[in-house]
Amino acid sequence: MVEVGYRDTETLEHRDEVCLNNMKTRNPEGSKPRCLVVFLSDAHLGSGVDSLERERQLCLFLDSIKHDCCELFLLGDMFDFWFSYRYLVPRGHIRLLGKLAEMADSGVHIHFFIGNHDMWMFDYLEKEIGAVMHDEPELISIDNKVFLIGHGDGLGHLDKGFDFMRRIFRSRINQRLFALLPARLTFPIANRWSDSNKVKRAKQNSLRYLGDDREGIVIYCNEQLKRARIDYCVFGHRHTPLMRELAVEGEKVTDDKGNKTMECPDSASERLSTSTIQHSTLYINTGDWLINRNYAIYSLTDHTFKLYDLQKGLIAGC
DSSP states (O other): OOOOBSOSHHHHHHHHHHHHHHHHHHSOTTSOOOOEEEEEOOOOBTSSTTHHHHHHHHHHHHHHHTTTEEEEEEOSOSBSOOBOOSSOOOSOOHHHHHHHHHHHHHTOEEEEEOOSSSTBTTTHHHHHHOOEEESSOEEEEETTEEEEEEOOTTOTTOOHHHHHHHHHHHOHHHHHHHHTSOHHHHHHHHHHHHHHHHHHHHHTTOSSOOOGGGOHHHHHHHHHHTTSOOSEEEEOSSOOOEEEEEOOTTOOOBOTTSOBSSOOOHHHHHHOOGGGOOOOEEEEEOOOSSSSOEEEEEETTTOOEEEEETTTEEEEEO
16 A cells, blocks of 8 residues: 655654745745646657657746746656666756756756656756655645645555556566666666557557546545545546545535536434535646646745646636
8 A cells, every 4th residue: 555655744754844944045035926826747759759859848938937836847758758777878868957957056946856767867867956756645835735646656556556566666576677778778668668558548448537436546645534634636547637635434525517526424414504615625636747737836925726728727726
């Protein structure tokens, strides 16, 4: 089972304090304060004939927010394949890597959650630009709110085959064995594997919301909500831009049309209504930069959370 970091209140409060101190350092007196926390995922750079164009668009977007962004969360699968050998790194992606280095040097705090495609990043970005690397979902406090953040692969344990392959790929022994193979052999194999998996997912029409009981991330989030008070659950992986309300067991939540978005026990539904809910949790999926151009922004000034598409504009917000 995936363990969640920053679990206790004392640690969360310390995390807030660190963030505030970092923001003060990044914003010398007289400069414009940075007030945006930005989330994006699943660019899969290196995949597809338009990879270079997607990378250029992504860098232009990052350039547009670099003066207002205080925290940048990259939620995995930014690269379609990555393996950090001891003395070499994958060819390409120089525009994005350069832009991230520029943002880090200017004071933007960068978090990188590894995905199922770039799980072998190891400490490359940590050493090069000071990025904070995460290999599992974690609880992080921002603006006195609790965020559960991660990539999203392997959660809910709905696909036993995927769980098995994930354990193989994350095995330290297998990683060391893989590192013994020459890059000219490993990269073509990995890219072919990755492309075939994306075609399989497209044929299965899995890149859409399947329902609360068939979404591994939602199942996982609901389990975590039974253990801790969480304000926002932010994940990638599904390539499905989405903002939706979750409820812990015994609560009844409706959407804008009055339809229930989560089943609840009859006894609970008799006792509770939407007007009696004291706390709700928002699930945000950051979509992708492979087909779409999605990103989410939390504002530290007006305390809003909004999900965007680069071409279409605002998708959802609260």
